[in-house]
Amino acid sequence: MNEILKAIKESSIKISELLKDADFGYTSHTNHTGDTQLKLDVRSDELITEIFSGVKSVKALISEEKDEALSLNEDADFIVAYDPLDGSSLVDVNFAVGSIFGIYKNKVSAKNLVASAYAVYGPRLELVICGDKPILYRYKNGEFVAVKELKLNEKGKLNATGASQWGWSKEHRKFIKSLFDEKYRLRYSGAMVADLHQILLKGGGLFSYPATTDAPNGKLRVTFEVLPFAYIYEKAGGATTDGKNSSLLELEVKQIHATTPCYFGSKYEISKLLGEKCE
Numbered sequence: 196m197n198e199i200l201k202a203i204k205e206s207s208i209k210i211s212e213l214l215k216d217a218d219f220g221y222t223s224h225t226n227h228t229g230d231t232q233l234k235l236d237v238r239s240d241e242l243i244t245e246i247f248s249g250v251k252s253v254k255a256l257i258s259e260e261k262d263e264a265l266s267l268n269e270d271a272d273f274i275v276a277y278d279p280l281d282g283s284s285l286v287d288v289n290f291a292v293g294s295i296f297g298i299y300k301n302k303v304s305a306k307n308l309v310a311s312a313y314a315v316y317g318p319r320l321e322l323v324i325c326g327d328k329p330i331l332y333r334y335k336n337g338e339f340v341a342v343k344e345l346k347l348n349e350k351g352k353l354n355a356t357g358a359s360q361w362g363w364s365k366e367h368r369k370f371i372k373s374l375f376d377e378k379y380r381l382r383y384s385g386a387m388v389a390d391l392h393q394i395l396l397k398g399g400g401l402f403s404y405p406a407t408t409d410a411p412n413g414k415l416r417v418t419f420e421v422l423p424f425a426y427i428y429e430k431a432g433g434a435t436t437d438g439k440n441s442s443l444l445e446l447e448v449k450q451i452h453a454t455t456p457c458y459f460g461s462k463y464e465i466s467k468l469l470g471e472k473c474e
């Protein structure tokens with residue numbers, strides 16, 4: 196596990212350097228989801244692949260930018276699933292973006308997730324690593340320094356609502372409005388790493404990316420976006436749901452690029468959502 200965490204640290208340092216002066220253009224390729232890949236998406240993926248190719252404890256890599264899993268060491272225990280650059284379309288407007296990593300033991304399923312991590316490329320380089328608990332690290336003078344454990348309050352004040360409202364269900368619309376009526380503030384940048392990081396650091400709130408009429412399974416990807424963050428939010432004392440199950444960590448992984456509706460929050464917002472569904 197230590198060599199995996201070392202590789203995550205090295206990857207995030209390299210990607211943060213790449214973002215400083217790289218070519219922001221698009222490639223002529225689309226990824227599995229159908230997004231046109233930016234040169235930065237591809238380069239970040241290559242950097243992570245290069246770094247992990249020397250890590251003996253990793254059996255395979257699963258990436259947003261690779262159609263198939265990449266086998267590395269057949270007899271190794273861990274599978275690392277990652278989104279090399281989350282929010283990449285925001286790089287040209289100079290918003291914070293990130294990388295997400297889920298570490299699975301033996302098999303890619305929610306129950307086999309043993310740790311997760313994400314890097315935030317903002318004014319500072321920060322990393323959150325979560326085994327038993329989420330710890331925030333800041334990159335300073337060439338090394339990551341532990342800052343604090345992240346804990347969510349019982350209830351928050353922020354409401355980060357994804358997707359086009361045009362496609363929201365009546366139920367979702369009503370729920371989001373009810374939070375604004377409780378004085379929640381809108382915070383949404385379009386990079387889930389930055390939006391979920393803000394909610395974690397400010398102590399709570401809700402991030403949602405619901406099912407929509409044109410995307411009934413939502414947009415965000417289970418193996419390398421949703422499960423790693425669900426793991427961190429629940430270890431931070433928060434809660435998660437797909438709108439039906441009482442935790443995103445109950446989801447079955449059907450295929451490596453599958454998507455799901457998702458809600459991450461403090462306990463109050465998630466139980467309010469699930470409670471309202473039962474009424």
Ligand code: AHG
Pocket residue numbers: 230259278280281282283284356357358359385386387388414
């Ligand atoms: P990626 O850049 O890896 O494709 O991910 C972008 C995702 C996520 O970070 C963000 O929350 C969401 O897309 C934004 O989508 P909408 O603009 O539809 O809200």
Ligand code: MN
Pocket residue numbers: 278280281282420
């Ligand atoms: Mn992403």
Ligand code: MN
Pocket residue numbers: 236259278279280281282283
């Ligand atoms: Mn991405």
